[in-house]
Amino acid sequence: MVESTKNATLSFDGKTLELPMYSPTSGPDVIDISKLYAQGDVFTHDPGFTSTSSCESSITFIDGEKGELLHRGYPIDQLAEKSHYLEVCYLLLYGELPTAAQLEDFETRVTRHTMVHEQMHNFFRGFRRDAHPMATMVGVVGAMSAFYHDSTDITDPWQREVAAIRLIAKLPTIAAMAYKYSVGQPFVYPRNDIDYASNFLRMCFAVPAEEYEVNPILSRAMDRIFTLHADHEQNASTSTVRLASSSGANPFACIAAGIACLWGPAHGGANQACLEMLQEIGSVDRIPEFIARAKDKNDPFRLMGFGHRVYKNFDPRAKVMKQSADEVLDLLGVENNPILQVAKELEAQALADPYFAEKKLFPNVDFYSGIILEAMGFPTSMFTPIFAVSRTIGWVSQWKEQISDPKMRIGRPRQLYTGSGARDYVDVENR
């Protein structure tokens, strides 16, 4: 725990309270209000948590003004350029970049855990074929606690470690199985002789009837999508995982809760929503109409893939993702894809529009990841499951950090109650 260096003074109703303040390694100072209710008989009110720090963490730092994202201090653009997903997983989980031997050991452990319990195949078959793969994933990941009893005791550090490795290793297999099930093709087992991203592409696109060669450019782009989505400090799904975990729930249940939260269109569901919006726009000449709708206060429509709660100048992940999108589209020869044309023109028109400039709205990572995934041949319904696969390491690392924190308590927000005062029950015949 950081030491308090100074105090903030809060005065209200004739009372004066001294509240300890902490200075983080980076970012604004924090006022500790945890004793406010006990000492001042008041709550704070912050819907959407725009000014509230919910935990102490040393994993990821974001400076939204500068457009900076650091994992354990390393900038995301350097990691996307020089590292790869499993190395970033190691960094997030254990705090330091691995030596060559540590990385080899970690990769071997993850690779050896990629298969799922054979009986889980039956579990998939209980879903309707047209189930959204996110619905299947929420169910199947939650069900992991019924299949892996030997890694649900959160008080045992060894079981926590095994659960972490299982989750990182099995999520791509589960997402690929959800996809295969939805298209009526047989499940493809993972292979231990190819890397994590290639394995995922193979499990999604291979069929038993023919050999499947993974294109290294596509595998690299897939690895970058995983890397760029790996963690993002206390976002909605991560906070959901932490809140679920604060009750002592097992790791598989907590990650299933995170997946459920990620599904929403304001969060991980934005990549699907963004591509569907581009399809709905359909042609470049309709862009002004959609921009006008996004600016109209009486229309709930928003430009999907634009804006961010934290980044207010640019999304550093979007910069790298844009470059990857160019590479993939060059390779696949789909420069004339109408969806891409709409995307490029929408980006240009929105960035030139004073409304978006004033409100600091610009394309976020999901704007470009959707384009890449579409070019690779994924249906839009798989976009958010792929985000969930990538973010699993972030959720797991934050969960592990929280469990190891001796100050962990159940998360229990308070409220500003505006309902009825106490009143007596009225029998139905008298209402």
Ligand code: CMC
């Ligand atoms: N299109 C049009 N107007 C927008 C948009 C948008 N995409 N985003 C925000 N605004 C306007 C909003 O109407 C508001 O205007 P006013 O001040 O006049 O009321 C102002 O900008 C601030 O919006 P806000 O809703 O208070 O901002 P927020 O920080 O609560 O929301 C957001 C952030 C990401 C939910 C929002 O920008 C949004 O809905 N974007 C579209 C969905 C999306 O792309 N989400 C992916 C986020 S990145 C992936 C991830 O991390 O999950």
